Amino acid sequence: MKKLTAALIAAGAAGALLLSGCSSSDRGESSGGSSGSATEASGFAADATIGVALPQKTSENWVLAEQLFNDGLKEAGFNPIVQFANSGVTEQQNQIQAMTEQGASVIVVGAIDGSQLGSQLEDAEENGAHVIAYDRLVKNTDAVDMYVAFDNYQVGVLQGQSLLEGLAARKGDGPYNIELIAGSPDDANSTPFFEGAMSVLQPKIDDGTLVVVSGQTSFEQVATQGWKAENAQKRMDTILAGSYADTELDGILSPNDTLGRAALTSVAQAGKDTPVVTGQDSEVESVKSIMAGEQYSTIYKDTRELVAQTIKEIQLLQKGEDPEINDTDSYDNGVKVVPSYLLTPVIVTKENAAEVYANDSTLAPLTK
Numbered sequence: 001m002k003k004l005t006a007a008l009i010a011a012g013a014a015g016a017l018l019l020s021g022c023s024s025s026d027r028g029e030s031s032g033g034s035s036g037s038a039t040e041a042s043g044f045a046a047d048a049t050i051g052v053a054l055p056q057k058t059s060e061n062w063v064l065a066e067q068l069f070n071d072g073l074k075e076a077g078f079n080p081i082v083q084f085a086n087s088g089v090t091e092q093q094n095q096i097q098a099m100t101e102q103g104a105s106v107i108v109v110g111a112i113d114g115s116q117l118g119s120q121l122e123d124a125e126e127n128g129a130h131v132i133a134y135d136r137l138v139k140n141t142d143a144v145d146m147y148v149a150f151d152n153y154q155v156g157v158l159q160g161q162s163l164l165e166g167l168a169a170r171k172g173d174g175p176y177n178i179e180l181i182a183g184s185p186d187d188a189n190s191t192p193f194f195e196g197a198m199s200v201l202q203p204k205i206d207d208g209t210l211v212v213v214s215g216q217t218s219f220e221q222v223a224t225q226g227w228k229a230e231n232a233q234k235r236m237d238t239i240l241a242g243s244y245a246d247t248e249l250d251g252i253l254s255p256n257d258t259l260g261r262a263a264l265t266s267v268a269q270a271g272k273d274t275p276v277v278t279g280q281d282s283e284v285e286s287v288k289s290i291m292a293g294e295q296y297s298t299i300y301k302d303t304r305e306l307v308a309q310t311i312k313e314i315q316l317l318q319k320g321e322d323p324e325i326n327d328t329d330s331y332d333n334g335v336k337v338v339p340s341y342l343l344t345p346v347i348v349t350k351e352n353a354a355e356v357y358a359n360d361s362t363l364a365p366l367t368k
């Protein structure tokens, strides 16, 4: 009864806010940390509908997120609508529109294409929803209140450093022949991953320690449409046939585990020695490969932590409080710097895997 009364009061407050014509920019400002009056007034029902728009199942972390959001939001008393958009951008746009029509108080978005959701998210905000970009930034729109993610640029830095460390450990003295792989060009994360890595690798390319034998070093040349393993594998097959007939390939910068394993398959099929290959996501197959001495490294971004932080932000918004923000200058979406809560990614190799995964019941057994 108490809960119901609180919910009705909150619903009334949200309605009053809508009637008073609070614009999305009012809410954007207040969630950015400035004066709290608009935010305080914008709490919503404790059993509100929360939409979670996930992209395609391009890696295990997204599949895990689906379940964690469903369970966690229900446990917090909300009514979750969690959807993948397996057939692409249009499906995701339609899903967000439908979440708005169903009165979602918050829409959490893991965008397939961060630049294609502006008008749907603007509609959502006009209808009183808060918008949280989850894992991937939403670009070129004001209609995003905050961003919750692991620091993507730092992921790239760690991958670059680990490629250099792995080369020194496994391949002796340089110079080293390497190739570069980047993620899907429509995913807003792919550029910070690549730029972070290149901030470490470019000076070593310039001084001759690293040689990219194919000559393909620009993001456009090395990107992998749709994060698809077969696209990365095909490109690597072509490069191996064209540039490595009489040369060893020492290392491959891979932005995630799925593409890293695709690259390893390509190299194995070409009958070459195993290069040092980076990754990301701590996927089961890659952790096994690391423990077997094949893939060199991965990144641990604990999805449980990321979803828990997102749900915490939703609970703060529900109570009309300011969200938790720990970064206000790193993630510019083209229209504004989006206030962010960034978590810290961890690099994992065979050496520290047992320690890093100690509290992860799926991964810890693989390190024994």
Ligand code: BGC
Binding pocket: 057, 058, 059, 061, 062, 135, 136, 183, 187, 189, 227, 255, 256, 257, 280, 281
């Ligand atoms: C995520 C990565 C993931 C990739 C492909 C990125 O946006 O941050 O963890 O590997 O999408 O699913």
